[in-house]
Amino acid sequence: MIKHRRSSQRGRAEQPWLKSWFTFSFDQYRDPENIQWSCLRVINEDIIAPGQGFGMHPHHDMEIISFIIDGALEHQDSLGNKSIVRNGEIQRMSAGSGIVHSEFNPDPQTPTHMLQIWIFPKEKNQTPSWEQLSWMAMPEQQPGLRLIASPDGQQGSTKIGQDASIFHLDLEKNSTHKFQISSGRRAWMHVINGKVEAKSESGDILTCESGDGLGFAGEPTCSLLAHKKCSLIWFDLP
Numbered sequence: 001m002i003k004h005r006r007s008s009q010r011g012r013a014e015q016p017w018l019k020s021w022f023t024f025s026f027d028q029y030r031d032p033e034n035i036q037w038s039c040l041r042v043i044n045e046d047i048i049a050p051g052q053g054f055g056m057h058p059h060h061d062m063e064i065i066s067f068i069i070d071g072a073l074e075h076q077d078s079l080g081n082k083s084i085v086r087n088g089e090i091q092r093m094s095a096g097s098g099i100v101h102s103e104f105n106p107d108p109q110t111p112t113h114m115l116q117i118w119i120f121p122k123e124k125n126q127t128p129s130w131e132q133l134s135w136m137a138m139p140e141q142q143p144g145l146r147l148i149a150s151p152d153g154q155q156g157s158t159k160i161g162q163d164a165s166i167f168h169l170d171l172e173k174n175s176t177h178k179f180q181i182s183s184g185r186r187a188w189m190h191v192i193n194g195k196v197e198a199k200s201e202s203g204d205i206l207t208c209e210s211g212d213g214l215g216f217a218g219e220p221t222c223s224l225l226a227h228k229k230c231s232l233i234w235f236d237l238p
Contacts, residue, residue, distance in 0.1 A: 001218050002204050005034065007211025010045075017052035021045040023190070023213050037215045038186045038237035039162055042118035045211060047111050048073075053104030059095035063119040063160040065149060066091045066103070067135075067233070069192060071112035077101035081130045088136040090148060092158040096126040115192070115233070121161040131158050135168055144170040145177065165236040171196060171226035179222045179234060186237040187216040194230020199223045 011022035011029030022029050023043035024036055035041075041062070053074070066073060067090050075091055076082045078100040085091045093099065105112040135148040138156045146155075149166040153159035157166075169177060171194070181187050189198065193210045201221045208214060216222060 001216070002198075002200055002206065003037075003215035003217075004206050004208075005213040005215065007209065010211065017049040019047040021211060036120075037188050037235075039120040039164060040117075040188055040235055040237055041120055042116060043188075043190055043213065044116040045114075046116055047113050048103075048105040049111055050105055051108050054102060056100050056102045058098060058100045059093070060098045061121055061124045062095045063121050063162055064093045064095060065117040065119070065158070065160075065166070066093075067115040067117065067148075069113040069115065071110050071114075072106055073112055073114060074104045074106040075101060075130075075132075077130060079128060079130060083132050085132055089132060089134045090158065091130065091132045092149065092160060094121070094126065094129045094161055096121075096124075096128040096161075099128040099130075115190070117166075117233075119160060119162050119164055122163060123161060126161055133158055141167075142177070144172075144175075163238045167234040167236070169224075169232050169234060171224065171230050171232075173226055173228050175226050177224045179224070181216055181220055181222065181236070183220070187219075187222065188235040188237065189214045189216075189222070190233045190235075192231040192233065194232075195227040196230045196232065197225045197227060199225070 013020045073085045138146045146168050147157045150157045191208045191212045195209045199205045200219045
């Protein structure tokens with residue numbers, strides 16, 4: 001089974017300082033057919049206006065990853081962490097038993113473009129923690145492919161409290177890549193930008209563009225062909 005979630009089908013919210021697109025149900029956007037995919041609960045694409053952001057607010061029992069596409073994000077939390085995360089970097093916040101944080105665009109002129117990703121943890125009430133790292137500095141496992149989050153922090157990835165792994169893939173025009181999906185596992189692909197053709201082993205062919213998502217269940221492989229240069233995130237899920 002392949003689920004195609006087109007960018008135009010996502011939820012939408014707009015405020016003077018924030019534009020958001022929701023792959024899954026979030027806040028006041030409710031879609032019973034798109035609550036989550038396995039333990040993947042949220043993929044929000046946010047554009048935050050210069051000098052604006054989210055004030056202090058709480059989270060608990062969630063693995064939260066902020067992926068910066070363009071611009072910067074200033075983070076501050078109740079653990080005493082304070083940092084600016086920039087293009088090419090991610091931050092991971094394991095909310096655990098409880099954490100309070102704020103996220104602001106520190107630039108007075110340039111919008112922040114980012115993905116906010118939430119994953120349910122395997123265990124609740126764990127000790128909260130936070131980490132920032134550059135995924136671009138991580139070693140490539142295959143051309144253009146980097147592991148950015150994993151259960152054990154291998155290959156320099158950030159460690160999350162779930163049996164899930166997150167990869168970033170860059171594909172040049174006309175280049176290919178093949179993902180293997182282990183038996184009993186699920187997967188989700190989110191296209192950040194570009195245009196890519198995805199083909200399953202059962203013969204389904206789907207073309208995805210910026211903001212599109214694909215969910216895989218019971219599929220052993222996904223073969224990708226870039227119609228033009230593209231960037232995407234791949235989730236290996238239980």
